[in-house]
Amino acid sequence: MADMQRHFASDNYAGVCPEAWAALEEANRDHAPAYGNDRWTQLAADHIRELFETPCEVFFVFNGTAANSLALASACQSYHSALCHEVAHVERDECGAPEFFSNGTKLLLLPGEHGKLTPGGIDEAVKRRTDVHYPKPRLVTVTQATEVGTLYSPGELRAIGAISKRLGLKLHMDGARFANAVAALGVEPREITWQAGVDVLSFGGTKNGTAIGDAVVFFNLELAAEFEYRCKQAGQLCSKMRFLSAPWVGMLRDGVWLKHGRHANAMAALLHDLVVVIAGVKLLFPRQANSVFVDLPKPVIERLWARGWLFYNFIGEGGCRLMCSWDTQEEDVRSLAADLAEAMKGT
Numbered sequence: 001m002a003d004m005q006r007h008f009a010s011d012n013y014a015g016v017c018p019e020a021w022a023a024l025e026e027a028n029r030d031h032a033p034a035y036g037n038d039r040w041t042q043l044a045a046d047h048i049r050e051l052f053e054t055p056c057e058v059f060f061v062f063n064g065t066a067a068n069s070l071a072l073a074s075a076c077q078s079y080h081s082a083l084c085h086e087v088a089h090v091e092r093d094e095c096g097a098p099e100f101f102s103n104g105t106k107l108l109l110l111p112g113e114h115g116k117l118t119p120g121g122i123d124e125a126v127k128r129r130t131d132v133h134y135p136k137p138r139l140v141t142v143t144q145a146t147e148v149g150t151l152y153s154p155g156e157l158r159a160i161g162a163i164s165k166r167l168g169l170k171l172h173m174d175g176a177r178f179a180n181a182v183a184a185l186g187v188e189p190r191e192i193t194w195q196a197g198v199d200v201l202s203f204g205g206t207k208n209g210t211a212i213g214d215a216v217v218f219f220n221l222e223l224a225a226e227f228e229y230r231c232k233q234a235g236q237l238c239s240k241m242r243f244l245s246a247p248w249v250g251m252l253r254d255g256v257w258l259k260h261g262r263h264a265n266a267m268a269a270l271l272h273d274l275v276v277v278i279a280g281v282k283l284l285f286p287r288q289a290n291s292v293f294v295d296l297p298k299p300v301i302e303r304l305w306a307r308g309w310l311f312y313n314f315i316g317e318g319g320c321r322l323m324c325s326w327d328t329q330e331e332d333v334r335s336l337a338a339d340l341a342e343a344m345k346g347t
Ligand SMILES: *Cc1c(COP(=O)(O)O)cnc(C)c1O
Pocket: 063, 064, 065, 066, 068, 089, 090, 143, 146, 147, 174, 176, 177, 206, 207
């Protein structure tokens, strides 16, 4: 493998992109008011409002688990339920934080092809029971791009938004990889969020190239009421807030966030093309964003790990997830594909 260790385990294995780093340095020159009362935080929130072309309330928290959990809690009482896909990050990868921060809101798990919810599935889950013994459905949460690297089209999201509205449900989007989704779909951010009915978005920065810090973006301003108290109580109010927010300014200037999203997607597209032609490699999901999911024989996985490649084989519905990031290079992709082809030969 290449000398430089760039892996395919997750886009959070990558470092901080130069633009986010430069903004951090700029923010480090002076004193500034604490707890978000600084000009960087103001500017980052203004950039986000410009990006979505609508009034919205913006809060910066340390990570995606906090963004998702607190967003869900903002809409749900303890006796409510939130509908999500059975492989959703909120269900599988947040250690019960959504339930914890909402004091017991129950996640109702729905199946769906390619990691996606469907309007029919939502309708069925809500109408299954309407009595007082059932946790009252209150919110739908979708992941864009999904846990298995697929995308909801704008039309699919509008359909989910419409049924949610009809059923009196709020709509949350886990956008840990929102940049990859927007870049891949070639849409305006508004088209797959508030114009499709999304009330609140967890807007991921970390996997896009910042060090820490995701944004919670409320298009439904009522849900944002007192949200700052939720953040503070949950230990999510950063006192030196400008170091969470300044990198966002660096990312949102001149479309940097999309450039990085597009690049990661392109690397995954190349990886896809190189590995699907290797005999014995089975693609598990359509490659639509910055990951490629493949089914590999166990000895092959072990050979690749022994060669020093890092990747996960437990995400989503299983299989190996090969994830590209803002700094994945073509040589990394070619080198991994070559090692995979070599490892498959012995099987
Ligand atoms: C990474 C990720 C998150 C956020 O995870 P944290 O580790 O809490 O930052 C949320 N949703 C999805 C789908 C993710 O992949």
